[in-house]
Amino acid sequence: MKITHLVWxxxxxxxxxxxxxxxxxxxxxxxxxxxAVLITPTPGQWSEHNESDAKIGLRAGLVKHLAGELAALGxxxxxxNGDTYAxxxxxxxxxxxxxxxxxxxxxxxxxxxxxxxDQAVCAKLQQQGIQTHQQAADLIVAQDVLSQQxxxxxxxxxxxxxxxxxxxxxxxxxxxxxxxQAPAIDQDNALPELxxxxxxxxxxxxxxxxxxxxxxWQFCHHKECLYKEERDFPIIPATSTLSPYLAxxxxxxxxxxxxxxxxxxxxEKRWQDSIWLKELAWRDFYRQLMAHFPFLSMSKPFKxxxxxxxxxxxxxxxxxxxxxxxxxxxxxxAMRQLNQTGWMHNRLRMITASFFTKLMFADWRRGxxxxxxxxxxxxxxxxxxxxxxxxxxxxxxxxxxxVFNPTRQSETYDKNGDFIRRFVPxxxxxxxxxxxxxxxxQRKVCHYPDPIIDYKxxxxxxxxxxxxxxxx
Numbered sequence: 001m002k003i004t005h006l007v008w009x010x011x012x013x014x015x016x017x018x019x020x021x022x023x024x025x026x027x028x029x030x031x032x033x034x035x036a037v038l039i040t041p042t043p044g045q046w047s048e049h050n051e052s053d054a055k056i057g058l059r060a061g062l063v064k065h066l067a068g069e070l071a072a073l074g075x076x077x078x079x080x081n082g083d084t085y086a087x088x089x090x091x092x093x094x095x096x097x098x099x100x101x102x103x104x105x106x107x108x109x110x111x112x113x114x115x116x117x118d119q120a121v122c123a124k125l126q127q128q129g130i131q132t133h134q135q136a137a138d139l140i141v142a143q144d145v146l147s148q149q150x151x152x153x154x155x156x157x158x159x160x161x162x163x164x165x166x167x168x169x170x171x172x173x174x175x176x177x178x179x180x181q182a183p184a185i186d187q188d189n190a191l192p193e194l195x196x197x198x199x200x201x202x203x204x205x206x207x208x209x210x211x212x213x214x215x216x217w218q219f220c221h222h223k224e225c226l227y228k229e230e231r232d233f234p235i236i237p238a239t240s241t242l243s244p245y246l247a248x249x250x251x252x253x254x255x256x257x258x259x260x261x262x263x264x265x266x267x268e269k270r271w272q273d274s275i276w277l278k279e280l281a282w283r284d285f286y287r288q289l290m291a292h293f294p295f296l297s298m299s300k301p302f303k304x305x306x307x308x309x310x311x312x313x314x315x316x317x318x319x320x321x322x323x324x325x326x327x328x329x330x331x332x333x334a335m336r337q338l339n340q341t342g343w344m345h346n347r348l349r350m351i352t353a354s355f356f357t358k359l360m361f362a363d364w365r366r367g368x369x370x371x372x373x374x375x376x377x378x379x380x381x382x383x384x385x386x387x388x389x390x391x392x393x394x395x396x397x398x399x400x401x402x403v404f405n406p407t408r409q410s411e412t413y414d415k416n417g418d419f420i421r422r423f424v425p426x427x428x429x430x431x432x433x434x435x436x437x438x439x440x441x442q443r444k445v446c447h448y449p450d451p452i453i454d455y456k457x458x459x460x461x462x463x464x465x466x467x468x469x470x471x472x
Contacts (some may be wrong), residue, residue, distance in 0.1 A: 001182060003034040003076070006096065008106040008121075009249075010114075012039070012138055013062040014209050015069050017174035017252030019135040024105035025178035034181050037070055037077045040092065044198045044345060046084035049113075050369050054342030054376035055247065057200030061207020062250050064191060069209070071190035074182030077193050080404055085117035088348050089124035096130055104130060108137035111288050111380050112297040130321045137291075139284050141166050152292040153285075154302075155396045160281050161317075164272050174254040174262060201341050205244045212245040216255060216399035220263040220276075228275040234334075234345035235419040240276065243377035244343070246283070256280060286385030289395055296384060299365050301393035305469050310395075311363035317452050321356060322370060324424070327443070327451035329436060330410035331421040340423070342376035347413055353390035354404040359458040361465065364391035392466065403459045410436040424448070 005028040007021050015021060021037070028035045029459040046056060067077040080095050082088045089421040096104065104125055109118060122132040135140035145163050146152060153159035223230075230238035245251045257277075264271040271277065290296050301307055320326050324335035334348035344352070349371075356367040368387040372378045387393025392402075414420055417435035426446045427435050434442055443450060 001032070001034040002100075002101040003036050004028070004031075004100065005033060005035040006038050006099075006101045006104050007035055008038045008040070008067075008092070008104055010106070010109060010250035011247065012107050012252075013059070013066050014250050014252055015066060015073075015177050016209070017254045018107070018212075018249075018344070019175055020105040020107045020133070021178055022175035023133070023135065024103070025181075027103070027154070028181070029179065035075060035178065036101075037066075037075060038080060038092070038095070039077065040082055040088055041081050041194070041196050042082050042084055042088070045085050045113075050372035050378075051381065052342060052372065052374050052376060052378055053198040054200040054374070055378055056196060057198040057202075058205055058207055058244055058376055059248055060197035061200075061202065062209070062248055063194065065131055065207050065209060068187055071185035071187055073180040074184060075176060075178065075220040076185060077191060079194070085113060088117060089120045092121055093128055094125045096125060097128060098357075102130060103133060105133045105135070105413045107135045110137050110291040112294045115291075137287070138249055138253060139287060140257065140280050141170065141284060143251070145284070145288060152288065154289075156282065156285055159285050159288075160278065160403050163281050163284065167257075168272075169292075170283075172254050172257040174252060174258055181427035204241075204341060204343070205320070207378060209245075209250045212242065212250045213255065215245075216242060216251060216259050220259040224260070224263055224274065224276050226269060231275070232347045232413050234337075234348055235414060235422070239345065241343070247377045247379045251282075282385075283379075283382055285303070287379075289385065290381040293395075297380070301364075301391075302388055302395045303393050303397070306391075306393040306466075308469060309465060312361045313363070314360070317360050318362060318366065320449070320452050321352075321360065321362075321367075325449050326453075327353070327449045328355065328406045328410075329417075329420045329424055329427055329438070329448075330414060331406050333414075333420045336423040338374050341375060344375070347409075349386060350390060351406055353387055354398075355406055357387075357391040357402040358462045359406075359453050359455065361458070361462050363391060364388060401463050403462060405455060405459075407437045407455070 005024045007024045012018055024035050070077050080091050082091045099135055106118065109115060125132055141163050143166065145159055145166060219242065221349060223238055230236045242251060260274050260277050261271050264274060284382065293302065296302065321335065324332035326332055326337065331352055334344055334352045338344040353367060356362050357364045364387045368383055375383065385394060388395045392398055392400035416432045420435055426448050427438065430438060431440060438446065438448060
C-alpha cells in the first residue's frame with residue numbers, strides 16, 4: 001500500500017477523537033492508499049515560548065506512546081526535526097518530496113505564531129503540488145462564537161450563553177481511531193530516539209492516552225457532582241488534573257463532552273449546569289480571543305490604557321516569589337507546588353498572580369513567563385488570559401480594586417493549614433490559626449522569612465496606580 005497522506009500532529013497527540021487523523025484515514029482508505037503521521041519537534045521555538053521541561057517531557061512520553069499505538073495499526077510515525085517554526089516549511093517540504101506525499105492533514109492552531117507557521121508550510125507544499133487539508137482547531141465548540149452583530153465577545157457570560165446554544169447543535173460523538181492499514185510495525189522500529197526528551201513527574205501524569213481517558217471518566221463519575229463545592233480547596237483532590245493532557249491534546253474535546261453528557265444523564269441533571277463544562281468554556285474563550293485579537297500574542301494588554309502603568313521591578317522580591325519565600329504561607333505553598341510538580345491548583349494560581357501583580361505590583365508579563373517556564377499544562381492563551389485577569393489588564397478581567405488578601409484566602413480555602421504543611425513543612429508545627437500568618441517569633445523559630453511586602457499599603461498603592469490612569 002502506497003502512503004500518500006501525511007497527518008501532521010502538534011498539540012493534538014492522540015489517535016482517538018482526532019479530526020485530522022480520522023478524515024485522512026477515511027480519504028486514504030477510499031483511494032486505497034495509506035497514511036503516516038508526522039511529528040515536528042522545535043526545541044528552539046519551545047524555548048522562545050518559555051515551554052517548561054515538564055511539558056516537553058510529557059510531550060515526549062505521549063509521542064512514544066502514540067508511536068506504539070499507531071504501530072499496532074501499521075501506521076508509521078516519522079520525526080522531522082527543526083529548531084524553530086521557520087525551519088518547518090523547508091523541512092516538511094523536503095520530507096514530502098522524498099516520500100512522494102500528496103496530501104497533508106492537520107488540525108488548526110490559534111496563536112499568531114502557530115497560524116503563521118501553518119500558512120508558511122501550506123504555501124510551501126502548495127508550490128510543490130501537495131494538497132493541504134486544515135481541520136478545525138481543538139476547541140469544544142469548533143467554530144467562531146460571535147455576537148448577533150458578528151463580533152467576538154469580550155465578556156465571558158454572554159460568550160458562554162452563545163457557546164452553550166451552539167454546543168447544543170453540535171455532534172459530540174468522538175471520532176473513532178483510524179483503522180489498521182497494514183500488519184503491525186515492529187515496536188523497536190516504531191520511533192527514532194527523541195533527543196529533546198526531559199524528565200518530569202511521570203508518577204502524577206503518566207504519558208498514556210488510555211490512562212488520561214480513565215482519569216476523565218473517573219472524574220466525571222465520582223467528582224464532577226461535587227466540583228462546584230470542593231474545587232476551591234487545594235488540599236481536596238476535587239479537580240480533574242486533566243489540564244496537562246488537554247494542553248497537549250492527549251484528550252479530545254468530544255471525549256470530554258461525551259463523559260460530561262453521559263454523567264449528567266445518569267444523574268438526571270442538565271449538562272448545561274455542569275461547572276466543569278463552564279471551566280472548559282473559559283479555555284475556549286481565551287483561545288478564541290487569541291485568534292480574534294492577535295496583539296494578545298505580542299505581550300500587549302487587552303486594555304490598552306493599562307500599558308501606561310509603571311510596574312515595580314524588584315529582583316529580590318521576584319526571586320522570593322519564584323522560590324516560595326515571600327513570607328506569605330499560602331503563596332509560598334502554591335509556588336513550591338508549582339516548582340516541585342509542574343502544576344498548581346487553580347485557586348492558588350489566582351492568589352499567587354494577584355499577589356504578584358497587585359501587591360508586589362510587578363509586571364504581569366514577568367509572572368506569565370515564569371508560570372509558562374514551569375507549568376506542565378502551560379497553554380499560552382489560558383495562561384495569558386489568567387494573568388491578565390489577575391492584573392486587571394485583560395478582557396473581562398477582575399476589577400482593579402479587587403485585591404486578594406492572601407491571609408484571608410488562606411484562612412478560607414486552607415482552613416486547617418493542611419496544604420501549607422504539605423509544601424511549607426517548616427511551618428508544620430504551628431496551630432491552625434498561626435500557620436496562615438505566623439508571628440515574628442514563630443517565623444524565627446521555624447526559619448521562615450518575614451513578609452516581603454506590607455499588605456495594606458501595597459493594596460492602596462495598586463488601587464491608586466489604576467485610579468491615576470483615569471486622568472490620562
